[in-house]
Amino acid sequence: MSGGRFAITAPRVVTCDPARARPGDALGVVEDGAILVEDGVIVAVGPRAEVLARLDSAGGGGGGGGGGEEKVRVFAAPGVITPGLVDAHTHAPWMGSRDAEYAVRLAGGDYEAIAAAGGGIVATMRAVRTASVEAIQATLAARLRRMAALGVTTVEAKSGYGLDEASERRQLDAVAEAGRDPSLPRVVPTYLALHAVPPEAAGDREAYARVVGERWLPAMAAAGLCRYVDAYVDRSAFSVAQARPVLEKARALGLGVRLHAGQFADVGAVEFAAELGAASADHLEVVGPAGIAAMGAAGVAAVLLPVASFTLRQAPPPVDALRAAGVPLVVASDANPGTAPTESLPLAMAFGARLYGLTVPEVILGATREAARTLGLAEVTGALRGGLQADLVAWDLPHENALIQPWGAPRTTAVVRGGTVLAG
Numbered sequence: 001m002s003g004g005r006f007a008i009t010a011p012r013v014v015t016c017d018p019a020r021a022r023p024g025d026a027l028g029v030v031e032d033g034a035i036l037v038e039d040g041v042i043v044a045v046g047p048r049a050e051v052l053a054r055l056d057s058a059g060g061g062g063g064g065g066g067g068g069e070e071k072v073r074v075f076a077a078p079g080v081i082t083p084g085l086v087d088a089h090t091h092a093p094w095m096g097s098r099d100a101e102y103a104v105r106l107a108g109g110d111y112e113a114i115a116a117a118g119g120g121i122v123a124t125m126r127a128v129r130t131a132s133v134e135a136i137q138a139t140l141a142a143r144l145r146r147m148a149a150l151g152v153t154t155v156e157a158k159s160g161y162g163l164d165e166a167s168e169r170r171q172l173d174a175v176a177e178a179g180r181d182p183s184l185p186r187v188v189p190t191y192l193a194l195h196a197v198p199p200e201a202a203g204d205r206e207a208y209a210r211v212v213g214e215r216w217l218p219a220m221a222a223a224g225l226c227r228y229v230d231a232y233v234d235r236s237a238f239s240v241a242q243a244r245p246v247l248e249k250a251r252a253l254g255l256g257v258r259l260h261a262g263q264f265a266d267v268g269a270v271e272f273a274a275e276l277g278a279a280s281a282d283h284l285e286v287v288g289p290a291g292i293a294a295m296g297a298a299g300v301a302a303v304l305l306p307v308a309s310f311t312l313r314q315a316p317p318p319v320d321a322l323r324a325a326g327v328p329l330v331v332a333s334d335a336n337p338g339t340a341p342t343e344s345l346p347l348a349m350a351f352g353a354r355l356y357g358l359t360v361p362e363v364i365l366g367a368t369r370e371a372a373r374t375l376g377l378a379e380v381t382g383a384l385r386g387g388l389q390a391d392l393v394a395w396d397l398p399h400e401n402a403l404i405q406p407w408g409a410p411r412t413t414a415v416v417r418g419g420t421v422l423a424g
């Protein structure tokens, strides 16, 4: 599978195309289906006989007719095909390890207390500050390849561990470099502008946020290094008042906004996200009815991060209330060295079902179509339908329900981005 035309058949094609959804089949599954790909783009999806008939007709279904006798390769996948998975919340360009901190936490240490004492995010900051851009690039590329092997073809990637302009920029430069490599998953860069205060700020969050909003953010935006801006708004992080000028500036610069909101306390971050027209509010372990209603009204997606709440031994977010308010549900890995030490979106999906009570279709849509939508990629990826990029995964699994059973590591036989094989 690469450039040109090919078809792929499978016993179950899980399209995630709303036009194919039926009562009892939210995923729009085509049994004995096929997908026709031309130059990296999906040109047809449907029953195998129908799609393959297009290959026999003159010119083979539009596009490069001329040759007539051109041989189109047909690959037969053994099980389920889904859209390429989309991980809508990761801290992928991190460096180092927080295994020592984890040992402390296993022995009863508290995440927020460790951070307040200069560990946590600031410990990862030290690893990022001493790393060259080449080292960050190499670490990130290797991580993205491992994610691809797990079926992931699009990854949102946040900075937020540099905490000074040059180091944040090295993280975003590494993401940009990954973005130029078609052999890696597609990346969506997010400037995590307010994550923690570095030691040199001496605890002055206001002054730090002012520099971020007035100097660093415009510079990152001018360099085209981010599509989204994120802030960690919580009781031991930044307040709404501190974050407001930064995120309003982001909106004024034409950037999207996502928030770490309601992870530990309800400080109004979710209402603030709705007011800003944010693409998403992420975490949401602690959110009240007003916040949920505001999200529903403003169309802010809930990005659920079950690996983080599992790691921190937290109760799940109010999934029933979010669902009832019509909030789009996304499931993401939160891949980071502190709260979600995993690279596996399938693990987050498995936990989303087991710990949060999401249904299998919710989990799959939350890691494909809904994830793509919250990243502004609804017309690019996240479903199997004509016109989208040929981002797809052939799984060595008999049924899509099995995606969440081999805890975090379901086997892929081919992972394809834009018609090109990334893994398998």
Ligand code: NIG
Binding pocket: 120, 121, 124, 232, 260, 263, 308, 334, 336, 337, 338, 339, 340
């Ligand atoms: O999504 N809590 C804020 N940010 C990250 C964790 C960062 C870290 O501990 O390194 C999160 O949970």
Ligand code: FE
Binding pocket: 089, 090, 091, 260, 334, 336
């Ligand atoms: Fe996060």
